[in-house]
Amino acid sequence: xxxxxxxxxxxxxxxxxxxxxxxxxxxxxxxxxxxxxxxxxxxxxxxxxxxxxxxxxxxxxxxxxxxxxxxxxxxxxxxxxxxxxxxxxxxxxxxxxxxxxxxxxxxxxx
Numbered sequence: 001x002x003x004x005x006x007x008x009x010x011x012x013x014x015x016x017x018x019x020x021x022x023x024x025x026x027x028x029x030x031x032x033x034x035x036x037x038x039x040x041x042x043x044x045x046x047x048x049x050x051x052x053x054x055x056x057x058x059x060x061x062x063x064x065x066x067x068x069x070x071x072x073x074x075x076x077x078x079x080x081x082x083x084x085x086x087x088x089x090x091x092x093x094x095x096x097x098x099x100x101x102x103x104x105x106x107x108x109x110x
Contacts, residue, residue, distance in 0.1 A: 036107050036108050037103050037104050037106070037107065037108050038051075038054055038103040038106070038108050039079075039100070039103065040079065040080040040081055040096045040099050040100045040103070041079055041080075041081040042079060043079060043080075043103075043108070044076065044077060044078065044079060045071065045075045045076050045077075045078055045079065045080065045083065046076030046077065047109075048080075049072065049076065050109075051108075051109050053106045054103065054106065057099060057102045057103065057106075058099070061095065061098060061099050061102065062087075062090045062091065062095065062099070064090060065083070065087050065090045065091065071083065080096060080099065081096065084096065
């Protein structure tokens with residue numbers, strides 16, 4: 001019994017560490033779930049074009065930009081925010097906000 005009492009604090013510490021670790025993992029997974037969306041400022045156009053759902057959003061909201069061959073080829077290595085300087089009307093801050101709102105509705109593919 002005496003040995004059990006001496007080891008009891010160690011068991012409590014181990015349980016606390018396990019609980020803290022589990023909580024940290026759960027928080028990280030929740031954060032990943034919240035951020036698993038495309039971004040007009042960070043996601044490359046090539047990745048957007050390769051995802052049919054994201055490409056459909058672009059085709060629908062910025063049809064003239066989407067149809068541009070330069071967007072489909074050279075634009076793949078840029079973000080929508082970076083392309084804004086070349087297409088300021090179609091990719092205005094207001095339109096980028098609309099696109100981002102649509103991206104936030106779909107999960108990003110890995």
